[in-house]
Amino acid sequence: MDLDKIPGKIPVPIDKLEPGMVVAEEIKLNDKVFIASDVKLTERLIEKLKKLLEDFSIKDDIKIFNPERYKNIDIMLPVHNKSKNVNIRSNQNVLGVEMYFQAYTRVLGELFTNINYKADDIIKEIKKLSMDIQMDLHYPAPVVKNIVLYGSGGDYLYRHSVNVSILSFMIGKWLGLSSSELELLTYSAVLHDFGKTKLDCSTLNKSTKLSPSEFKHIMLHPILGYEFMKKIPSVPEEVLQGILMHHERLDGSGYPLKLKEEKIHNFAKIIAIADVFEAINSNRIYKKRRSPFEALETIKSESLGKLDYNFCKVFIDNISSFYVGEKVLLNTKKIGTILKIDYNNLTCPLISVGSEFINLAETKNVHVKKLIL
Template sequence: MKENIIDLNVNELKPGMVVAKEIQEDKKVLISKDVIITDAILMKLKSLYILEKVSVYIDSDSDKIEYKKQDAKQELENVEYTFNEICLSLHETFNKIKNLRSDVIKEVRELTKQLQNEVKDPNIIINDIVFYGSGKDSIYRHGINVAAISNLLGMWLKLDENKIKLLTYSALLHDVGKTKIDDEIFNKPESLTKNDYKIVKSHPILGYNIVKEFTFLDKSVSQGILMHHEREDGSGYPLGIKGDKICEFAKIIAIADVFDAINSNRSYRKKKSPFEAIQIIKKESFGKLDYNYCNVFLSHILNYYMGREVFLNTNKQAKIIQMDINELDRPLLFVDDEFLDLKEHKELYIEKFIL
């Protein structure tokens, strides 16, 4: 039995499984090798946000492969279903905001709680956003995805629990101002006109003016909404401020906003590949997005990309072995029983991940 090992996400673990490699945090052993996982141990592991994989024993190689395939698909379906349910609730919440209902903040808190219950495993969330994105829904499902990514980045930046909660409020509501703009603009199949774009660029102020009126809500939430399109070099909107003038929440939401938008189909363009997405984040970290926050984001995202099965433009299947932070879209692959460095084969590129 103990000859086969599989690396599982924490949410995939079940009581009775046996730990194959000791689990450490800050160079301290938390759980030793060959320990049987109990309910208490499982709760402890789920509380460790930085823990992404646990090695356990499994009966056979065939069981290992089948387990991973079935479980990955089921996980993706489950989180997609949950996100869509939360999305419907967010739509209703935004309608109540427009009608000035007083119970809105209670609903935002509940949606945040639901969302945070889903984001304890970063791999599942990144998987969902890479495979599905937010589609053509640039308000509600986009808001859910941006909130999920912002929540993860907040944890990776080691923000305290209350700050992460407020950050998630701000991310959920970051595009609430779009509800004040004609839907026809967002549903156009062609690129926006200059006048359309001018109208769209008003949504941070519209959203800020709505949310700042909520009583007993920390001002950091409305500021994150107001500034999420500001850029480090002052090229953003609506204020054109730069650097330290941009609040912390806005810097985080900006990265999440860009990542989801790139990974999503829109009425006027198709989604980019997962590698184009991280390449754009890397490029924009020089002058547009916060450099340090981008580095933290990318370092964790790269862990998700490593070991993934992919299809090349030749329709060949390959596995990602190593990635270069300076050329994120040209990793080292293993294909046809040999290594293939995409940096040396410019005619080849990765088309998509394999689930």
């Protein structure tokens, strides 16, 4: 056979892709690499690719290496697995990962909506989604920075749950949890606010301050989520505990059970930190978001009696490193770069403006207005 007469690359329609085919040219979405060249397609990767391409209305054929040309040649090509993530890559920026957030948010919304009709099947898809989220955190920097800069906007449920699951996974990883624990933690975090789908929409979406009776209604969501998921045999007890207890506080001031200290499952303690940070850092119908620095300060404040102190310290120490090197807009309209964040003064970082170094803790009338790209 004359190999020179056989094309090395051939176009394949998306619906004709098969496991084992090897991508010959980068697959890009919004000018960002989704799958690199030389990656062998798996069934799961093809399924994920189809969903994303459908979301972005892309119908172009995918270029693969021609099996006829290479079938008798001994070549080794990388396979998609946890050790080599081919989705979110190290060189992607904050905006470049936004399409992944949007896709996960859309999928989670569909799964939550349909779970009443086929719970056993849907819960398997939700678990798969939580695994996909973990796999996309092989390069966490652009993902975490996206959450810090943008929060979940006005989406208090689906995007919020995606963000909380990512933050929970990162906290668990920083705490040294095992792989199996991280899987269960992320699974629980994805489901932590599912109970809100069982609440009255008019109360949930109310744009003014809630009345005491309305707030009591909102406080039912951990129990509603727990009771629903408990009926599904495949949902582990640890996952259920995270759902039920994520609003409990160490001093007993939380809800729904007013548990204290060691009575609260560690998954719930971790999800609580992620939940509080994400909520403060996002716009809501009834309140404007606060700055990411204020969000850190709140976590630190609540670590003194309400949230687990050690978990909070680990969270702040690690996530603050993602702030370093980022640009900030000052109230003076100057743009600076964060050089260092002091745990004892989280809202006043050391910054540089051109060749000038400014310690905001020692500078009156100058403060950070917001983080910027």
